[in-house]
Amino acid sequence: MTATPPAGRGPRRIGPFEVPAVGLGCMNLSHAYGVPPEPRAAEHLLRTALDEGVTLFDTAALYGFGANEELLGRVLTAHRERIVLASKCGMTGVDLYHLHRVDRQVPVEESIGAMAELVQAGKVRALGLSEASAATLRRAHAVHPIAALQNEYSLWSRNPEQGTLAAAAELGVALVAFSPLARGFLTSAPPDPGTLPERDVRRQMPRFDARHYPANLELRRRLDEIAGGAGCTLAQLALAWVLSRAPHVLAIPGTRSVAHLRENLAVLDLAVPGEALDAAGEVLDSATVHGARYHEATLAEIDTERCGAAG
Template sequence: MALADAPRRRLGPFEVAPIGLGCMNLSHVYHPIPSPEQGAAVIEAALDAGVDHFDTAALYGFGANEDLLGATLGSRRAVITLASKCGMYGRDGKRVIDGAPESIRRLCDEALTRLRTDVIDLYYLHRLDPKVPIEESVGALAELVSAGKIRAIGLSEVSAATVRRAHEVHPIAAVQNEYSLWTRNPELGTLDVCRELGITLVSFSPLARGVLTATPPVLADLPKADLRHTMPRFHGEAYAANLAIRAQLADLADAAGCTLAQLALAWLLAQDQCVIPIPGTRSVEHLHENLAAAEVEVSDATLARAGKLLNDRTVVGNRYAPAAAGDIDTEAFLEAG
């Protein structure tokens, strides 16, 4: 069964394949960053494999990722669901969170130009701006829907309470939060509110930022600019403990006849029909491996075992360092590990 033949899942008003492509690491924070030619090769391979949901943002490469998608999609733009994000972008070489209506309108116009399209299918507020009520930010996005510049509204890294407030202003199609075996924050409330309100939960970093793959990252081998240097789970005794759990999961996957990445994605797909993971990769080979998770058969017992091995109680280390954690609105566990 090819990805195109896999049962579809609802993404707001759209129907898409059960696994999409997160494009961030083709231009942003995971180093070394591939060349535009390498990035284009991954996007083209995804299109050929039946991927019809591509996710980008103004922040990624400070516009470079939207440029890459716009230049690569070409005529096939019409057959995919294209998602991007506003509210967080690069200015003077630094990341800026800005959910003001005038900023949202400007970023949308810039995104349309970079993406070489007349309309963005799904447009997220990338981060809640604490200086701007969510009602004002979503109100600006609703105006973009009315203007025909975007088709549906999403939110990223938000809590259930914020989703409810936003949904009262305009229907929210999708919430994009980090969700994986080792990051269970959506289970504190956001997943339940998505089920209740008919919202899709788009899972970013579903492979634990590379840990739940055949080659987990080694910080000593990564350039200092790599985002994972800032994350507590990748350091010292915490990372050693997490890798020990990863080894058990790899054995479980091997016994099930699939790869570790496929097991991790199959676990997410089994959590609810409203969940759509968007793994990213720089490798065409890994792309095909990830997409094959839509067709692997893993027993309920194996999935349950995976969930018991790695979860919010067994993972060691917080998701973000304190400074980065202060920029997100998602529910958080009191401590990790």
């Protein structure tokens, strides 16, 4: 295979900020995947991320209904000048403030106009959107510059390729990929749906149910073979693929494991052959994946699904 430069080499821009291409999504330290880790374990992971050079930390008021923001506040306040803190409707004094979901009852121009007042007041430094379509991004950006657009983006979630990826590049907006490891599916230890905790959100996701998961695991087996041939782990292959899509793409994988944190960050210095990335993208994409990413009722409420990513 032909050697290629590391996909994550060099910093990437989010509005006025420069950060490494891989940050840390902090949701699973307080929310969504069953019982959260003990506070000491979560704090240790955050401190290790700091030590390993992570500077972009992503949280939200929803994550543990404030618990995640409190956790990050305890650990990161002393390092405030070193980091870029992204939140979604809850904190003040953040660097990047996202509209967590587009409210279908409120014009996005009104929402962004209200958020822009926070920038003018000096309470936040830049604005972002989450799970927004290209059309919505353009409307929002016309009211106030949008620094970042968070959308789910991974080998098995390709909605950004229908328009938002290109629109973000055109407008100078960073596309921040959440769940780039497919909610743990594209790792060395894929979840066993039968043993997931009751409060684990994956229990409600079609791709993990008994109708679809076995077929998805077969695709994963083929990806694992590609990763082995490329001399990297499956998680590193998946992250390298996301980062190789465009220079304005960043990734915020989440983890509760220090070992997995270091594995993910190692992709920044890893040269994954282009042939392996191409092969991975052919094995798993929107056409080959089995099952939708959410149930229909949830999809209907998401702007990227409701409007179409191309707007």
